[in-house]
Amino acid sequence: MAETPGVVRITDVAALAGVSPSTVSKALNDTGSLRPATRARVREAAERLGFVPDAQARSLSARRSFTVGLLSTDSAGRFSLPVVLGAENALVGGQISALLATARHDPVREQHHVRSLVARRVDGIIVTGRTTDPRRPIQVPMPVVYAYSPSQDPQDASVVPDDTAGMAAVGRHLLSLGRTRVAYVGGRADQAASTLRHAALAATLAERGVTLVGEPLFGEWSERWGRLAVDLVLGDHSPGEPLPVDAIAFASDQLARGGCDRLRDRGVRVPQDVAVTGYDDWDVMALASRPPLTTVDPQLDRLGQRAAELLLAAIDGRPAHGTELSPPRLVVRGSTAGDT
Amino acid sequence: MAETPGVVRITDVAALAGVSPSTVSKALNDTGSLRPATRARVREAAERLGFVPDAQARSLSARRSFTVGLLSTDSAGRFSLPVVLGAENALVGGQISALLATARHDPVREQHHVRSLVARRVDGIIVTGRTTDPRRPIQVPMPVVYAYSPSQDPQDASVVPDDTAGMAAVGRHLLSLGRTRVAYVGGRADQAASTLRHAALAATLAERGVTLVGEPLFGEWSERWGRLAVDLVLGDHSPGEPLPVDAIAFASDQLARGGCDRLRDRGVRVPQDVAVTGYDDWDVMALASRPPLTTVDPQLDRLGQRAAELLLAAIDGRPAHGTELSPPRLVVRGSTAGDT
DNA sequence: GGAAACAAGGAATCCGTTTTCCGTACCGTA
DNA sequence: TACGGTACGGAAAACGGATTCCTTGTTTCC
Structure with missing residues (x-):
């Protein structure tokens, strides 16, 4: 209803309420001692005029x-x-x-x-x-x-x-599904997000006596690298043969999506043959992936x-x-x- | 080198330069009349102390x-x-x-x-x-x-x-490639981005006497809809048969990426059989798509x-x-x- | 009826930069 | 040497509106 006019000052409110500026200040800031009726009257006047105290002037007094x-x-x-x-x-x-x-x-x-x-x-x-x-x-x-x-x-x-906690949750989740032949695919090798997540996954699996399949694979943060990494993991595997892994944990949703695409290309079923996990819960990747990605939302x-x-x-x-x-x-x- | 200490005021600069605050102000703002030597001395003092004028006080004077x-x-x-x-x-x-x-x-x-x-x-x-x-x-x-x-x-x-100009460029590009059987796939039907782009494409093709294949398809802004739309465009086409279109213009990169995926699934070659265009130049979609998308960067x-x-x-x-x-x-x- | 508590207003305060004057020193000319 | 003009730099007043003492009424309770 009431729109913000040019600029409303505390004196305008004071005039409308029939009090002094200092009274308005006390009324609106719940300081000093005022009659409830006065307080209400001032409040209403301020409301009616759409009064918002000037931030500059306020910070002058408050020293903030x-x-x-x-x-x-x-x-x-x-x-x-x-x-x-x-x-x-x-x-x-x-x-x-x-x-x-x-x-x-x-x-x-x-x-x-x-x-x-x-x-x-x-x-x-x-x-x-x-x-x-x-x-x-x-x-x-x-x-x-x-x-x-x-x-x-x-x-x-x-x-x-807390990447360690996030990747540990992934590890426990995979173990709870009975997956024990897990490979890890990271992004850039020089970044904490790659190495920390690898360490967390390895440690979590180790608690149950499970070790990662092969060395961790590091590359770049792209779908392309996710696809390549899958080729590296599968090697020259052809349909029908036993797979070297039953799960691949990727360090990002982008990697995981690329990975899913390549697995499908090569006739490997996700998640029946190989479970796949991502990281970041980036909707356009995690939800658009086929199938949608199990992942970690860093919130x-x-x-x-x-x-x-x-x-x-x-x-x-x-x-x-x-x-x-x-x-x-x-x-x-x-x-x-x-x-x- | 010089780090910002607690807070440097204009008086500090004045003291170091051996002048008054007003002179400092004039020197730093290139106002008033001062000897070049004085100006330089003040400038150096300000530099040395890492002086930055208080924005609040400045706005007090400037009324901005x-x-x-x-x-x-x-x-x-x-x-x-x-x-x-x-x-x-x-x-x-x-x-x-x-x-x-x-x-x-x-x-x-x-x-x-x-x-x-x-x-x-x-x-x-x-x-x-x-x-x-x-x-x-x-x-x-x-x-x-x-x-x-x-x-x-x-x-x-x-x-x-300027979506009209963007989609017109797409239309001219497709025509220049000799594509004349073009379908259009939009996002939500109630949004200007869908309808405006359709109108622009239709108008551009019409200039050369070309009409769009079929009705424009509207749905949602997702890869999923991109895939579905391709099925609608192709109908029950099977490999080897002649295709109903030689190009599909999508209203977003997300749609186009989904479209590319489905075309590949169905054995249609992009761009040899069907050219595909997107919109937005959203790198994670446009570059990750196979093949990478021709698209419009709205800048x-x-x-x-x-x-x-x-x-x-x-x-x-x-x-x-x-x-x-x-x-x-x-x-x-x-x-x-x-x-x- | 007096003291204490309460209500409300007046005026100073907050801040550092900018800007408007005004004084001084210096120069050239008479 | 005296004078006028100018270049330079300083002192002090704005700038701005909310806040907060402090003071002055005014009520209320014993």
């Missing part, structure tokens, strides 16, 4: 900007985007606005953004990146929380996805939310230290379950 | 916040994200910061965000959405530019992708950039009116070209 920076090293890509959104979502609840700053892997741009955020006197900064590999910390005079990409300084507050929005919580606590004088693990969630679908 | 809001109706998804990033990128050049506000299709959240942006006295707002269908305008006392989703009010400034980052330019001009007192079309770009790949 009620703003945090979201610094994305990445161009807010597939991984940092959910984190950023989760964080923004959590901040809105705390009446805090989010300044977006994307650096696109350029240190100069990043430095520029950092300066800009400092100039804006943000109350804190959330730093996100493209990979789970540790990154160089930033130097600023306000609290910082690192999300997804942890800081190299273990004293800094970081939140990272990056929750991770971003958690980072925001830690940042708000730090701004509030209760800083956290060290790296926190954000829990993933196993999602079972047709590539292991049999039913669609 | 040097901030714009990026309001995304969508949760900054696949389409609005590139727009947002393009806009943010362009704003950085203009020394302007971007406040991120995502509404996730919730009118209440959107209203909340709009109020918050008004309270922050942003200099302007860029509104983006999930589809190219017109949306209800927002009521705020500052300039607004609509990007991707235009405003329902034709007087508002909007920038939308959404440029669209966002353009929206930012229009907004900056409007803030500067030169408002634009009406809907501007942002040009797409045809990307030719293996699904029509023959070579990979």
